[in-house]
Amino acid sequence: MSAMFRSLSGVNYRLWFAGALVSNIGTWMQRTAQDWIVLTVLTRNDAVAVGITMALQLGPQLLLVPWSGLIADRFDRRKLLMLTQALMAGLGAGLGVLVLLGVAELWHVYAFALALGVVSAIDAPARQAFVSELVSERDLPNAVALNSASFNAARLVGPAAAGVLTVAVGAGWVFLINAITFAATLVSLALLRRGELRASARAPRAKGQLLEGFRYVAGRPDIVAIMAAIFLVGTFGLNFAIFTATMARVEFGHGAGEFGLLSSVLAIGSVTGALLSARRERPQMRVVFISAAAFGISCAISAVMPNFTTFAISLVLVGFSSITLMTTANSVVQTTTEPLMRGRVMALYMAIFVGGTPLGAPVVGWVANQFGPRWALGVGAASGLAAAVVGLVWMIVSNDLRVRRHPGRRIRLVLSHSIGRAAGRAAAEEELAVEETLARRV
Numbered sequence: 001m002s003a004m005f006r007s008l009s010g011v012n013y014r015l016w017f018a019g020a021l022v023s024n025i026g027t028w029m030q031r032t033a034q035d036w037i038v039l040t041v042l043t044r045n046d047a048v049a050v051g052i053t054m055a056l057q058l059g060p061q062l063l064l065v066p067w068s069g070l071i072a073d074r075f076d077r078r079k080l081l082m083l084t085q086a087l088m089a090g091l092g093a094g095l096g097v098l099v100l101l102g103v104a105e106l107w108h109v110y111a112f113a114l115a116l117g118v119v120s121a122i123d124a125p126a127r128q129a130f131v132s133e134l135v136s137e138r139d140l141p142n143a144v145a146l147n148s149a150s151f152n153a154a155r156l157v158g159p160a161a162a163g164v165l166t167v168a169v170g171a172g173w174v175f176l177i178n179a180i181t182f183a184a185t186l187v188s189l190a191l192l193r194r195g196e197l198r199a200s201a202r203a204p205r206a207k208g209q210l211l212e213g214f215r216y217v218a219g220r221p222d223i224v225a226i227m228a229a230i231f232l233v234g235t236f237g238l239n240f241a242i243f244t245a246t247m248a249r250v251e252f253g254h255g256a257g258e259f260g261l262l263s264s265v266l267a268i269g270s271v272t273g274a275l276l277s278a279r280r281e282r283p284q285m286r287v288v289f290i291s292a293a294a295f296g297i298s299c300a301i302s303a304v305m306p307n308f309t310t311f312a313i314s315l316v317l318v319g320f321s322s323i324t325l326m327t328t329a330n331s332v333v334q335t336t337t338e339p340l341m342r343g344r345v346m347a348l349y350m351a352i353f354v355g356g357t358p359l360g361a362p363v364v365g366w367v368a369n370q371f372g373p374r375w376a377l378g379v380g381a382a383s384g385l386a387a388a389v390v391g392l393v394w395m396i397v398s399n400d401l402r403v404r405r406h407p408g409r410r411i412r413l414v415l416s417h418s419i420g421r422a423a424g425r426a427a428a429e430e431e432l433a434v435e436e437t438l439a440r441r442v
Contacts (some may be wrong), residue, residue: 004278007143012192013134019188021150023085026181028158030092032263033166033174034109035241036256037099039249041171042106047246047376049106051365053113054241058354058361060117061124069213069347072126073340078197081130082189084123089182091116096175124354125347132334132342133197141331145278148327152270152319159267163260213344222285222336223345225394226329227352229292229387235356236383237295238322239364240266243302243380244315246373252308265312269319274327283331289391291328294321296384303377321384326353 007013035050043049061068071080095112098104135143162174217223244262248254277283298317305311330349337345368376 003142003281004275005146007135007139007146010135010196012196013143015188015191016131016134017146017150019185020147021154022184023181024151024154025158025161026092026178028154028263029162029165029174030178031241032159032162032260033171034095034113035245036162036166036259037104037171038106038109039245040256042104042109045246045249047242047365047368047373048362049365050242050245051239051361051363053109054239054361055359056110057113057117057120060114060121061354062351062356064118064121065347065351066211066213068121068351069125069344071122072129072343072347074343077126077130077133077343078189078192078194080126081123082186084119084126085182085185085189087119088116088123089179089186091119092175092179092182096172096179098172099170099175100172121351124350125343128330128334128346128350129343132339133199134192136198137335140335141280141283142278144331144334145274145280145327148323148330149271149274149278152267152274152323154267156264156267156271159260159263161260163257166256166260213341213348216338216341217345217348220336221394221398223333225390226285226288226332227349229288229390230326230329230349231352231356232383232387232390233292233295233322233325234353235360236364237299237380237387239361239376239380242361242364242368243373243377246368246376247311248308250368251373252311254308258308262312262315266315266319269316269321270323271319272316273320273323277324277327277331283328283335285332285391286395287328288325288332289388289395291321291325292384292391293388294384295325296381296386296388297321299377299381299384303374303381325387 008017034053038049038053039045039047091112095104095109098108131143131147132140165174165177217227240263244266245259248259248262252258295318298314298321302311302314302318305314333345333349334342364376364379367379
């Protein structure tokens, strides 16, 4: 099997991957239908309402981070995931019934979004950390990247299918279909060969456990820099539902089908970026910050596209740069964190990654309402460039990026690759291919 798909050589990971792919398609279908009915059925093109819905669904990850990470480290993750997946299926079915009966109101969507957010807050760190039980430590970066590829491959199918089904049979059936797709994950979890799982050590009961994850991260400046960059982009840049919905509806005057199409086009770049990340043997810090800069530039390009077609094409680059950023950052954090702390660190990572949305989504929605969708994309562009600046400052302060003058009239920028240095891993140095011939002989 090729290096890109090496994690699929294991039976357990194949089962997990297949179940997650089906479930992810349903998740993208529900997200698309939910955002669309909030924007066009329950309100009159109110981008702030879409932002509030996103905030309610993602906010609990920020509020529950001390408990969700500890739960992931203390309990059997397979059983925990079976519980959370079943609960999310029930919530999807409940909202679908309300919509089909024609009694759904905006506050209903808000309530279900909040409930789903609470369950997802428990599910996310357990799901992220569970991957380490399915593959070897060497294949963990590859498995993380393939998970991202699965999630974004589902985006190719889910939003487009949701757009068609919303027009054909209504959003209520989309929610019910999503509820059914959770069965795929539940079946895959039940079929796993438990004897082949790489069981990780469970965190013992002890005082101060709720804050232990914070203390661990505080002692890892490399992870702090990544989380700062992820917070900026996650809060103000990854509001794709607002960007694509308002651009499709307000800027170009299109409907649900075109809205779903934009999400699918975005996923083309995302899948490509995830698969290329899967080829890398070792995640690199510099890729995180370079892709953040690329994300900012690509959002700026999308903001000035003159028509629907050129805007859709530009989203490929947005998807590529954003998933490269997210996948590499996730891999760096997971592979350099002590196994006993992985659940708590990933809970904090996910809280920062998506928990900033309660702050950012309403702001981006307000910008879209007041100044137009193009300016909202401008906010996303600024977030990516700001994240790149964070990385540059970190590399300079930590002495990982410095100017070195060599004999022979050459200056080199040298990057010390310090992933895992705080965790006791050897640092490898690699020289950036940047040279400048001095004007005068030394």
